[in-house]
Amino acid sequence: xxxxxxxxxxxxxxxxxxxxxxxxxxxxxxxxxxxxxxxxxxxxxxxxxxxxxxxxxxxxxxxxxxxxxxxxxxxxxxxxxxxxxxxxxxxxxxxxxxxxxxxxxxxxxxxxxxxxxxxxxxxxxxxxxxxxxxxxxxxxxxxxxxxxxxxxxxxxxxxxxxxxxxxxxxxxxxxxxxxxxxxxxxxxxxxxxxxxxxxxxxxxxxxxxxxxxxxxxxxxxxxxxxxxxxxxxxxxxxxxxxxxxxxxxxxxxxxxxxxxxxxxxxxxxxxxxxxxxxxxxxxxxxxxxxxxxxxxxxxxxxxxxxxxxxxxxxxxxxxxxxxxxxxxxxxxxxxxxxxxxxxxxxxxxxxxxxxxxxxxxxxxxxxx
Numbered sequence: 001x002x003x004x005x006x007x008x009x010x011x012x013x014x015x016x017x018x019x020x021x022x023x024x025x026x027x028x029x030x031x032x033x034x035x036x037x038x039x040x041x042x043x044x045x046x047x048x049x050x051x052x053x054x055x056x057x058x059x060x061x062x063x064x065x066x067x068x069x070x071x072x073x074x075x076x077x078x079x080x081x082x083x084x085x086x087x088x089x090x091x092x093x094x095x096x097x098x099x100x101x102x103x104x105x106x107x108x109x110x111x112x113x114x115x116x117x118x119x120x121x122x123x124x125x126x127x128x129x130x131x132x133x134x135x136x137x138x139x140x141x142x143x144x145x146x147x148x149x150x151x152x153x154x155x156x157x158x159x160x161x162x163x164x165x166x167x168x169x170x171x172x173x174x175x176x177x178x179x180x181x182x183x184x185x186x187x188x189x190x191x192x193x194x195x196x197x198x199x200x201x202x203x204x205x206x207x208x209x210x211x212x213x214x215x216x217x218x219x220x221x222x223x224x225x226x227x228x229x230x231x232x233x234x235x236x237x238x239x240x241x242x243x244x245x246x247x248x249x250x251x252x253x254x255x256x257x258x259x260x261x262x263x264x265x266x267x268x269x270x271x272x273x274x275x276x277x278x279x280x281x282x283x284x285x286x287x288x289x290x291x292x293x294x295x296x297x298x299x300x301x302x303x304x305x306x307x308x309x310x311x312x313x314x315x316x317x318x319x320x321x322x323x324x325x326x327x328x329x330x331x332x333x334x335x336x337x338x339x340x341x342x343x344x345x346x347x348x349x350x351x352x353x354x355x356x357x358x359x360x361x362x363x364x365x366x367x368x
Contacts, residue, residue, distance in 0.1 A: 030057075030065040031265070033090035033257060038080050038098070040203065041070040042227045044287055045154055045220075045249070048279050049093055052153060052251075055272040064265055077201035078183075081252060085146040090257040093153070095249050096136075100184035103144045104325045105332040107185040108339065109136050111157075111244050113318035115336060116343025120157040120246035122350050123339075124277070127152055127248070130342040135335050143331045147255045153273035154249030154280045161238035161306050162218030163209075163230045168238075171309045180205060180217035181243065185321060189243050192317030193310070202228060209233040218243070221284065222291035231299045240306040242314040249280075 035053065039046045046068070053066030075083040080092040081099045096110035109132075112123060126132045140146050168174050175194040181187045183199035190197040198214055206229050208214050216234070218241060219225050231237075251273050258266065295301035326333035 030060075030063055031261065032065045032067070034067045034069055034074070035091040035093055035251070036069045036071075036074050036080055036083055036089040037093040038071050038077050038095070039093065040228075044223050044227065044283055045156065045280065046070060048154065048276055048283060051279060052272050052276045055275060056269055059268045059272065060265055064261075064268075071201075071203070077203075081146070081148075084148055084252045084254050087147070087254050087256060089254070091251065091253045093249060093251055095182075095247065096150075097182060097184050097186055099144065100186075103139070103331075104185060104329050105139055105143055105335050108332065108335045109139065109150075109248075110250065111186060111247055112339060113189065113242070113314070113322070114245050115322070115339040117347040117351060118246065118339065118343045119350070119354070120155055120248070122343065122346045123246040124152065124155060124248065125346060126339060126342045131338045135338060139331065139335070148252045149255055149258050150253070151251045151270055151273040152248045153251040153276040155247070155277055156220055156224075156249060156280065156284065157244055157247035159221055159241045159244040159247055160218060160225075161241040161243075161310075162216060163225070163234040164216040164236040164238065165209075165234050167236050167302075167304060168307060170307050171313050174216075174307070174310065177215040178213070180208070180214045182218075185325070186243050188321055189314065189317050192320060193313045206230060206233060221288050222295060223284070223287035226291045226295060231295055231301050235299075235301050236304060237295065237301050238304045238306045242306075242311060242318075251276075 035049065037046060037049055039049070050068045053068045056064055056066050069089075071077050074089055078098060080094040083089050084092040096106045098106075098110075100107040112118065118126070127136070136150055140148050140150060162180075164177070168177075171193065175196075178196045178198055179190060180200050181190050181197040187197040187199055198208075200208055200214070200217075202219055205214075205217050205219060209217060209230065210233055217230065219228055219230065222237075222239075225231070225237075251269075253269070261269075292303065296303060322336055326336055
């Protein structure tokens with residue numbers, strides 16, 4: 001009996017040892033998730049999102065595998081949020097203002113009409129150092145009633161007023177046109193200025209312009225617009241747009257999927273999203289500057305300053321919209337009040353500091 005036991009124990013130890021080195025399918029297979037974007041594959045921001053996916057995959061040592069999908073791969077431009085909410089896809093990229101038609105406060109988590117004088121950097125600071133992220137998640141869970149979590153992962157402001165068939169010299173000229181703008185409150189801002197605003201996804205802009213359905217349009221910025229091909233239809237471009245002086249894109253993630261991830265994988269995604277914001281800032285400055293040169297020198301595009309009387313008309317429309325929605329929607333007011341309070345303590349410092357760079361830039365341009 002002792003001899004049999006002495007033979008059995010080593011055999012058992014060997015079998016258990018071998019079993020420990022045989023990978024199971026569960027341990028070997030990475031967690032796979034798809035991010036359905038609202039961007040065409042040709043977008044420079046699509047490139048940033050692909051890099052985001054690569055960062056997540058690399059930092060996780062292959063434990064998670066990210067697939068970045070162009071618009072329309074699974075759902076269309078306006079359906080990204082619903083697809084993530086319902087679990088059709090695990091993740092998505094969009095701008096929160098695209099679901100402001102469902103709940104108005106969504107607008108305040110992608111764009112804000114310079115509340116208290118904030119620019120896009122003070123706006124980003126509100127998310128990270130202020131109440132922004134807490135209010136955003138509160139909004140998603142309790143106001144939008146969506147099964148998601150969200151992180152800011154892209155900055156694309158300030159966005160130009162856009163492309164025009166003919167030059168405009170005044171607000172009156174602008175009011176005569178059919179103008180493509182984003183949907184929801186952003187479109188209402190233009191409507192409040194007396195402009196006929198038409199909501200169209202990016203892929204439909206050039207055909208609509210060619211057929212005369214619209215007379216003018218905004219998209220994102222020079223680096224994106226040149227890829228879309230708007231310069232092939234119209235040659236007049238106005239860089240100063242007020243409607244999206246700040247513009248932050250969101251990574252949205254199905255909450256059920258998110259809760260299956262280990263804390264370290266969740267943190268990897270969060271940190272990679274922050275890195276994408278940095279990438280987008282660098283890309284915006286370089287590629288938009290390059291695009292302006294190409295548009296002017298190679299395509300005969302004329303760069304115009306936005307007529308001065310558009311600014312007070314925009315501010316008036318924005319104030320009216322903010323007051324109306326704040327009166328109608330307690331959560332909208334809560335977010336707007338938080339942004340105003342944050343602006344009171346940051347805008348005085350930041351605006352003075354920006355004066356330094358404006359002065360240096362203008363001095364450098366005068367030497368040319």
